[in-house]
Amino acid sequence: MWRNVASNALTFLVVAVFLFGGLLLWAQNEYSAEGPLQAPICLEVPRGTNMSRVSDNLSGQGAVSSALLFRLGADYTDRTQQLKAGSYLVPEGSSMSEIVDIVTRGGASTCGTEVVYRIGITRAVVEVREIDPETGRYEERAEFTPGEGEVPEVYTAVREANDTRYRVALAEGVTSWQVIEELKQVDILEGEVEVPEEGALAPDSYEITPGDTRASVIERMRQAQELILAEAWADRADGLPLESPEEALILASIIEKETGNAQERFDVASVFVNRLEQGMRLQTDPTVIYGITKGEGPLGRGLRQSELRGATPWNTYVIDGLPPTPIANPGRAAIEAALNPSGADYRYFVAKTLNPADGHNFAVTLDEHNSNVAAYRALERARDN
Template sequence: MWRAVASTALTVLVVVLFCIAGVVLWGKRQYNGPGPLEAPICLKVERGASMNRLSRQLEAQGAVRSAHIYRLGTEYAGISARLKAGSFLVPAGASMAEIAEIVTRDGRSTCGTEVNFRIGVLNAEVQVREIDPATGQYREVIAFDPSGEVPGAYEDIAASPDTRFRVTLAEGVTSWQVVEELKAAAFLEGEVEQVPDEGGLAPDSYEVRPGVGRAALLDEMQARQVTVLEKAWAARAEGLPLKTPEEALVLASIIEKETGIPEERRRVASVFVNRLRQGMRLQTDPTVIYGITKGQGALGRGLRQSELRRATPWNTYVIEGLPPTPIANPGGASVAAALNPEDTDFLFFVADGTGGHVFAKTLDEHNANVRRWRQIEADRNAN
């Protein structure tokens, strides 16, 4: 009798385990399989929201078939506590696993209305954009100079709790420019007691909450630049005439101001590295300009011969080696170029009339290139 009971119990246990395995397999297929969304949506995750709450929201929006399976799937994957606040574009047919990855990845919002306070080399601009979930493309709604009149429509957009705010630094801006322009960002608060060291701010895009302090944002920019420099320094080429990461940052800032063409950065870097190796002066105009302006605005005119000869700590026509500080805030690509230049014999370069530069190994070649550039300038001025 007991043998029969045991056999029956074992049979029931096997059936139960088989059913459980079937349910688990079915749940995995539901979690990883295509979702029910027929069109993309913009999913807003509130600050402080839980994955349990989000699962119900997703079910209500028709993005998942079962809130219970979604929640269990994120717990099984060990990501239920990684939920980020923001507005996220969820594509049509996204699986539960794909949605979970979207809302736990990095917290960068990818849809909704966004105010981007962009600080450029010459001026700042406020750009209000909206993303169309159907196409994934941004549409510009408003753009204006923050130092001028603010459009009335902007006030309503800025006051909406659903609007996201972003501050973007262009490559090559100076620290003084950043601080001055941030004063016009009305969604930020607080004073800045001291302009950060030149070169110490990372040109990048920073999503911010309204009311965040300007000083706190600058601290984040500095921390990000430290990380950029540390990684690039660790991966630097051997034998460079750069003794410290700080010297690399100085060279990167010069590269940043000399070319806006990504493909040229490492070649421009090679020219300056070759000059440093041979003990030649760098003779780069942007350093002369910085010695005049100290990074406080654009020069707004060409350099005079007297200025090229005037001694300042930054005038590389006069001083030997690198200037004492960076002359702008270089982006990560220019930092990488300074520490991994092309292997060339070039010692000179000059504008070629197309926005780029032509490079030369000898002074005779360079002088010929300069004559061609001056003829291009003369022809343009004549037209």
């Protein structure tokens, strides 16, 4: 009798083990299998929440087949305590394993509302935009100029949300004074900061969070520019008439202000390098303008002949060689162009048309350049008549 009982118990145990093994294998497969989500969603993970609430949210949106299995899988892989607050884009068909990775890996939110403080050459704007999970593209909800008129209600509303992301975006060619003046308008930042040296800040997009200091943001911009300049200087062409990275930064800032055309930056760099090598003055209008404004906003009008002849440390119609400082904050492309010019023999250039986006006509000789200038003057007369 006891032998039969033992035999039956052993049989039951074997069956139970096999059943448990099969159940475990099914759970593992289900946890890693394609999920039921039919379209992308934006999943909000509030601060202070837990994996249980996240799993219920996912189940309610049809993103997981089992909230319990989602939680067990997160526990089994030791990810439960790694949950990160934010808003995350969950693609259609995401497995439970993939979703756990999305909400625990950290980093910036990948969907939801974003506020971008754009600092441009002629104006600054604040954009409030939201990503569409279906298309993955941002849709604008509001845009306004800081310090002018009433702040839109949508901006006030998203400022109170926990999952709103914030960025400061610098355009290539902005001056350090412009950056500081506009950072004063960013109401999620704190503290004061002095205007840094011209050229010291890297134009780019910087993630910020409420409570960051303006000084810390400026320091990040400064460190980024130092790294870009150091890398470009290490990879520079041989034989350039530039004695230091600082001189390269000055030349890059002039290139930045002369053209926004990526295809011709290297030719513009060659013009200035050739002029430096041949002892010719650079004769570039943006340096004259900087001598007048000191970078404190755009000139807003054309240059006068008296200004072209006026003596300032930055007037390259008057001084020899490079001006004493950069005239703006150049981007990576302009810095790389300054240190790796095309090698063309050009010494002159003038705009092709009245539209700056159309680029420039380049010339080796003065006669060629005078012909290009005459063609440009004809376009100006036709416009004015």
